[in-house]
Amino acid sequence: MQYFVTNDNPVTIATDCLVVAIHEDGQMSPTAQALDAASEGSLSRIINRGDFAAKPGQVLLLNDLPGITSPRVLLAGFGKAGKTTENDFNSTAIAVSKWLNDSACVDAVSFATEVSINGRSAGWLVRQTVINNEIALYRYSQTKSQVAEIKKPLAKLTVACADASPAEAETETKTGQAIGRGMNLARELGNLPGNICTPIYLADQALKMEKQFDDLAVDVLDEDDIAELSMGAFLSVSRGSRQPARLITLNYGGGGDSKPVVLVGKGLTFDAGGISLKPSQGMDEMKYDMCGAASVLGTIQAVAELQLPINVVGVIPSSENLPDGDANKPGDIVTSMAGKTIEILNTDAEGRLLLCDALTYSERFNPDTVIDIATLTGAIIVALGNNATGLMSNNEALATDLLKAGNDSFDRAWQLPLWDDYQKQLDSNFADIANVGGKEAGSVTAACFLSRFTEKFKWAHLDIAGTAWNSGKEKGATGRPVPLLMQYLLNRLEN
Known part of the structure; x- marks a missing residue:
């Protein structure tokens, strides 16, 4: 076009x-x-x-x-x-x-x-x-x-152009095309079935992008590499699947020596819930549990296409979550890359197990900011429906910037609390932390879990379970929150 x-x-x-x-x-x-x-x-x-x-x-x-x-x-x-x-x-x-x-x-x-x-x-x-x-x-x-x-x-x-100058209109046209293409990449990946869009497939898409853009470098780690990093939480999820896990890193270097923004995308290419099996109705839609990863790929493609003068790193932990004789069991205890032990009370709360190790891994990039994007909880759909993305952060200035980016792009988010009051719901008698905190405030306690692994950097969490996918007659991936993420990065360049 x-x-x-x-x-x-x-x-x-x-x-x-x-x-x-x-x-x-x-x-x-x-x-x-x-x-x-x-x-x-x-x-x-x-x-x-x-x-x-x-x-x-x-x-x-x-x-x-x-x-x-x-x-x-x-x-x-x-x-x-x-x-x-x-x-x-x-x-x-x-x-x-x-x-x-x-x-x-x-x-x-x-x-x-x-x-x-x-x-x-x-x-x-x-x-x-x-x-x-x-x-x-x-x-x-x-x-x-x-x-x-x-x-x-x-x-x-x-x-x-209407009231815009020709130069402004030209810039906005190019920006809109890059964002639209990024959204459509995210949509395509989200719409693909789990037997095609596997962790290896996601890795291959990242490698194809690397060939398209000079400023982009991609690194893919297999399960042996992941094990050497002591990512016990991440690998515990992939044990139930015949599809091997992958840790995908995309490093876009357009900003010289500046510290990067790290985008961490949940890449569950299919989520049956593991031993804590999901109901069969609607399970086909669980192929969209990798839309966080898809949005990271779509955003970095748009950044690279526009050749933005910024450094952005994408980190994608990718796996399946299936029931198997070697799969996680309720009551199992695993050790994360950060050395914290986790009691798995519900194997269907697996996304946070991938993300916690990926967040720890992000420290090596000396980030200015880390943002994770994940279809993390059904509770966020109950709270916000499919209009707003849930936002939680350990830094109010970052939260404000993301809320502004959401309003600017009309890809809106809504902030929920991340108070210490909720942390006690994650207490475990047998490990440092439990992976679920009960029915109350499920989206908040999921973010509280992740916050335990973000103490060394400025971090925000975007729960996109309601906004990344449409159910019903118009079933399919939406490409959100690529516009929000792109607007956030563009706003940073203006400040």
Whole structure:
């Protein structure tokens, strides 16, 4: 897909389709007004007849309007004027892109960036238009024997600068494309079945990325290497699987001698719960338990594509969690890389066993900041649903920065407490710490467990169990929180 920006006169632009914004009250964007005047009121007549309600997500095609060079004008609804929300804009932008891709339009010009959203700049609208286009055009096909062919897919999208300068619009276009591609990489990995997307497969994807980008170095450790590091917690999870574990490290060095941001992504390529077996209903979706790892890969791909002047390290502990004669048993005690012993009360709380060793491993990079990303608890879905990512941190400034990045990107997070009051729930009579703390505050106690391994650095935990995946009719990975992570890194460069 090619992206361009324009300030040209919409009446005379030669393109397959023009996209213009309309509101529920019949109010037209400046470009829609210009097209209406050039076509002797053609848009007004359609709107006044009530043929287009302009609700968010609605589109209407007009063909061969007089006085306009483009043979097609697509009306895009954005709800009530002055009250368009980010969700309204995203739903309409995605609907527009899907329509364009399914039509005979090979190239299009969108003036939807003229919409006004409270608190959002024209540059944000340009970036979001591109991200939504990438999201909309993604198709999962890798394991399908037949895929419907799109004879003339959309190949070129030009975005109007609106109130943004051409230079700003160009930058936001490139940023949006990189973020969208990163999200789609994360989505593809999350959607792949567990018999394809194994720990070795994830490692291979990282190695392929290494060949694409000069500033990226990848290291993959096998189980013997992991054992030499005394990662007893991590390896205890993989014992029940025939798929060998891998510890994957991606080191992007664009920032000279500056300390890196370390992103630690949970890479459970399938989670049956181990001996503490999950219910069969919905277990097929447990292939998405590696979406933390997928988001790290997607973020680093976007960083490398944009050649950002920053150092970022991705650490991905990857394994399966299956029942087996050699699998963890409730009551087992394992020793972590940090030397702390852990009583395993529930083998389905395995993600924290991978992460605790990966967090300890992160110390060797002398990090400025460590952020782990994990589909860690069902409790976060109960607490926040699929709208907000759960955020907990041992540093309030870091938490504030991540919350801001979530709001800036509209990939939002919500902070939960990480108080010492919750730590006692992890007390064990037989080990230094138990791996679960009971039913109460499950997401918080999971983060409290991880915090025991983060005393030497500034750290935040993102629980994405609710935001990384959609269930039901639209089942599939979302690519979140790649936008949040990218915005956090971009904000660091501005400060």
